[in-house]
Amino acid sequence: xxxxxxxxxxxxxxxxxxxxxxxxxxxxxxxxxxxxxxxxxxxxxxxxxxxxxxxxxxxxxxxxxxxxxxxxxxxxxxxxxxxxxxxxxxxxxxxxxxxxxxxxxxxxxxxxxxxxxxxxxxxxxxxxxxxxxxxxxxxxxxxxxxxxxxxxxxxxxxxxxxxxxxxxxxxxxxxxxxxxxxxxxxxxxxxxxxxxxxxxxxxxxxxxxxxxxxxxxxxxxxxxxxxxxxxxxxxxxxxxxxxxxxxxxxxxxxxxxxxxxxxxxxxxxxxxxxxxxxxxxxxxxxxxxxxxxxxxxxxxxxxxxxxxxxxxxxxxxxxxxxxxxxxxxxxxxxxxxxxxxxxxxxxxxxxxxxxxxxxxxxxxxxxxxxxxx
Numbered sequence: 001x002x003x004x005x006x007x008x009x010x011x012x013x014x015x016x017x018x019x020x021x022x023x024x025x026x027x028x029x030x031x032x033x034x035x036x037x038x039x040x041x042x043x044x045x046x047x048x049x050x051x052x053x054x055x056x057x058x059x060x061x062x063x064x065x066x067x068x069x070x071x072x073x074x075x076x077x078x079x080x081x082x083x084x085x086x087x088x089x090x091x092x093x094x095x096x097x098x099x100x101x102x103x104x105x106x107x108x109x110x111x112x113x114x115x116x117x118x119x120x121x122x123x124x125x126x127x128x129x130x131x132x133x134x135x136x137x138x139x140x141x142x143x144x145x146x147x148x149x150x151x152x153x154x155x156x157x158x159x160x161x162x163x164x165x166x167x168x169x170x171x172x173x174x175x176x177x178x179x180x181x182x183x184x185x186x187x188x189x190x191x192x193x194x195x196x197x198x199x200x201x202x203x204x205x206x207x208x209x210x211x212x213x214x215x216x217x218x219x220x221x222x223x224x225x226x227x228x229x230x231x232x233x234x235x236x237x238x239x240x241x242x243x244x245x246x247x248x249x250x251x252x253x254x255x256x257x258x259x260x261x262x263x264x265x266x267x268x269x270x271x272x273x274x275x276x277x278x279x280x281x282x283x284x285x286x287x288x289x290x291x292x293x294x295x296x297x298x299x300x301x302x303x304x305x306x307x308x309x310x311x312x313x314x315x316x317x318x319x320x321x322x323x324x325x326x327x328x329x330x331x332x333x334x335x336x337x338x339x340x341x342x343x344x345x346x347x348x349x350x351x352x353x354x355x356x357x358x359x360x361x362x363x364x365x366x367x368x369x370x371x372x373x
Contacts, residue, residue, distance in 0.1 A: 001274070001286060002345045009255045009265040009273045017266050017347045024349040028356030035360030039368050043361065044097040044308050051094040051120070057083035058127040072131045082350040084136045087124040088319055089354050092143050093361075095120045096311035099151040110153055117144055134208050135338030139322050146318040150301075150311050172212075175202045179209050212336055234260045235269050235331045238276035239283070246279030266347045268339050271331045287328065290343060293359070294321050300366045309365040316358045 003025070007018035043050075061071050061083055073080040095117045102113040121144045129137045148157070238254040247253070254260040255273050265273055275283040294317045301313035320343050327342040329335030341351050 002270070002347075004249065005270060005273050005277065005345070006266045006347050008250050008252065008277060009260075009270065010262065011250055012256050012258050012262060015262065015266065020349065021347055021352070024352040027349075028353045031353060032356040032360040032363070035357055036363035036367060038364060039371075040309055040312060040361050040364040041306075041368075043093050043312070044100060047090070047094040047097040050090040054083055054087045054090040055123060055127070057081070058087060058124060061131060070131050070133060072133055079349060082348070084124075084128045084131070084133055085348075085350040085354050087128065088136070088139055088143070089358055091121055091124050091140065092147070092315040092319065093312065095144060095147050096308055096315060099147055099311060100306070100308035102151070110157070113151065114148065114153065114157060117148060129203075132205055132208065133339070135326070135340045138326070138338065139319060139340070142318050142322050143315050146314050147311050150307065150314050172202065175204070176209060176213055180213065231261065231264060231269065232330070232333055232337060235272040236333055238269075238272040239332055242276040242279040242283070244280045246275075246277045246282055249277055252276035267341055268327070268337075268346065269331060270346045271328050271342055274345070275331070286345060287324070290320070290324050290345075293343075294324070297359075297362050300362050300369075303369050304365050305369050305371065309369070313362050313365050316362050319358070320355070 003018050003021050006021050010017055057074060060074055064071050064074050065080075067073060072084060073082050098116045098120060099113055102116065121140050125137050125140045145158070145161070234254050238252060238260060241247070241253075250256070252273055254276055255262075255265040260269055260272060271283065271286070274286055278285075297313045297317035297320070301310045301317070304310040304313060323340050323343050326335050326338055326340045327346070330337045330340075341348050343355050344352065
């Protein structure tokens with residue numbers, strides 16, 4: 001489905017990303033086969049090595065190419081690698097290894113484990129946020145909390161975290177309100193943006209605030225739909241006009257005529273192409289198959305031989321579920337546009353290969369569910 005609809009999404013611009021997607025799929029399947037026969041407990045031994053290698057990669061991107069206003073890739077000439085996608089996997093296995101070795105019993109031990117995981121996740125999140133890549137940054141907290149939940153952290157911790165989340169959400173709302181008011185009162189919008197970023201307590205860029213405002217109040221930030229709201233509107237039109245059975249392969253007008261920009265149709269908004277051309281039936285089939293994978297991971301987690309195996313399977317399922325919810329959500333207008341790819345369907349070598357790698361680990365957890373090293 002990925003290759004077919006990427007080809008369709010790029011037909012207007014004559015792109016050949018679908019050919020590269022075939023290559024990434026072959027590499028991914030091969031990696032899946034190899035990883036699935038390796039005992040997953042070996043990852044716990046070498047998790048710290050992968051983690052620090054990826055941290056170095058995240059530092060190297062700041063000397064890499066600037067693409068669409070961000071530095072997220074390391075250019076190797078023939079291909080580019082996005083370390084932030086690999087960081088999701090490496091941080092997950094490192095965090096799981098820390099918790100698997102920790103003794104979670106009394107509050108002191110639990111607090112020590114929480115601090116270790118917080119430090120483990122905070123460093124890559126900070127580096128990815130600086131790229132800037134807000135979407136990928138938001139994927140890390142759900143993974144961290146899922147690992148802590150499997151590790152049976154005290155209920156008080158999750159209640160306290162929820163309270164902190166509500167407070168931060170309130171601060172974000174207050175910041176956005178002041179941001180909009182500041183722009184209205186300043187005759188020079190560009191000067192207002194710079195001045196507000198310097199005075200704000202939240203380290204958000206102007207385009208990030210605009211994306212959130214476009215989602216929360218599109219009639220205020222982008223009433224004519226010519227900015228970041230354009231992609232959201234075109235994606236909604238694509239999904240709405242697809243009907244039950246779709247317009248047919250290659251007949252989607254939004255991507256075909258370029259209303260859904262060729263720069264995003266084959267990756268961030270691939271679900272809009274699927275929904276327009278194959279309709280409700282095709283979109284439901286795609287989501288259904290993805291959730292079968294997620295539920296399969298959760299089933300493996302319940303059968304794992306140890307806590308580390310359960311954490312790996314749960315972490316993978318939460319990562320995939322977060323990507324699915326945010327990607328499909330931004331296509332149908334229920335989540336902000338963040339640029340997160342749809343697992344196994346969006347174009348992208350780094351994320352595609354990492355997804356296969358993670359499922360290979362889950363397969364290994366199932367394969368070795370009755371044995372431990």
